[in-house]
Amino acid sequence: MITLQNIEKVYRTSTIETLALNNINLDIRKGEFVSIMGPSGCGKSTLLNVMGLLDEPSKGTVQLDGQAVTQYRDKELARLRNQKIGFIFQSFHLINDLTVLDNVEIPLLYRSQNGRPRQDYAKDALTKVGLSNRMKHFPKQLSGGQKQRVAIARAIVGNPDIILADEPTGNLDSAMGNEIMNILQQLNDDGATIVMVTHDEQMAKRTHRLIRLFDGTQVL
Numbered sequence: 001m002i003t004l005q006n007i008e009k010v011y012r013t014s015t016i017e018t019l020a021l022n023n024i025n026l027d028i029r030k031g032e033f034v035s036i037m038g039p040s041g042c043g044k045s046t047l048l049n050v051m052g053l054l055d056e057p058s059k060g061t062v063q064l065d066g067q068a069v070t071q072y073r074d075k076e077l078a079r080l081r082n083q084k085i086g087f088i089f090q091s092f093h094l095i096n097d098l099t100v101l102d103n104v105e106i107p108l109l110y111r112s113q114n115g116r117p118r119q120d121y122a123k124d125a126l127t128k129v130g131l132s133n134r135m136k137h138f139p140k141q142l143s144g145g146q147k148q149r150v151a152i153a154r155a156i157v158g159n160p161d162i163i164l165a166d167e168p169t170g171n172l173d174s175a176m177g178n179e180i181m182n183i184l185q186q187l188n189d190d191g192a193t194i195v196m197v198t199h200d201e202q203m204a205k206r207t208h209r210l211i212r213l214f215d216g217t218q219v220l
């Protein structure tokens, strides 16, 4: 589903050069639930951003469903991201001025829509995460766990091939974190491919495969 070959990512500023990813080779297969762990600064978010076509590698190739996307222009990458990838972030990234329902509809605004109204898809996604009774609420009226559930609904509303989650339980207490993991596990049981960055060994144990990074290099 996603194949990374010989990926290197270098960040250069005027004073320092950081090798954030060093010769990463990875294959994420359809239906897998994979976790990425490693110390702070080892390149986990960079790796997720390269997989999610948000960040361009300095070297190497990224293939999504067998298509080499490394040479694609920004517009084509944005279209692919919108159609194939759902993102979940540690700090939710919801828009405070929009209702829960409107937040979940956002990925669909960038697609041509035939037939079924956007709202119906958003309602279905919110039902899947157990929040159908909160559609008219605003993010500030929700708990952290509920906000993350809205973010998951937004990630799945467009039926993406793969979900990329960057520390989805990082801002939550363990009970809420477990609730979020249960939802991710259910999505995976229903067929979703998921790659998740986490600092939590217990969460990682609940996935199929663990990738460990150290200083930009894959060590497991």
Ligand SMILES: Nc1ncnc2c1ncn2[C@@H]1O[C@H](COP(=O)(O)OP(=O)(O)OP(=O)(O)O)[C@@H](O)[C@H]1O
Binding pocket: 011, 012, 013, 018, 019, 020, 038, 039, 040, 041, 042, 043, 044, 045, 046, 047
């Ligand atoms: N935009 C950037 N410009 C310069 N350096 C960057 C940039 N983004 C990340 N880095 C550097 O690249 C390295 C990897 O960063 P990254 O955010 O991927 O690590 P991480 O493992 O996700 O860390 P954390 O667990 O603290 O979130 C770090 O040394 C970081 O300082």
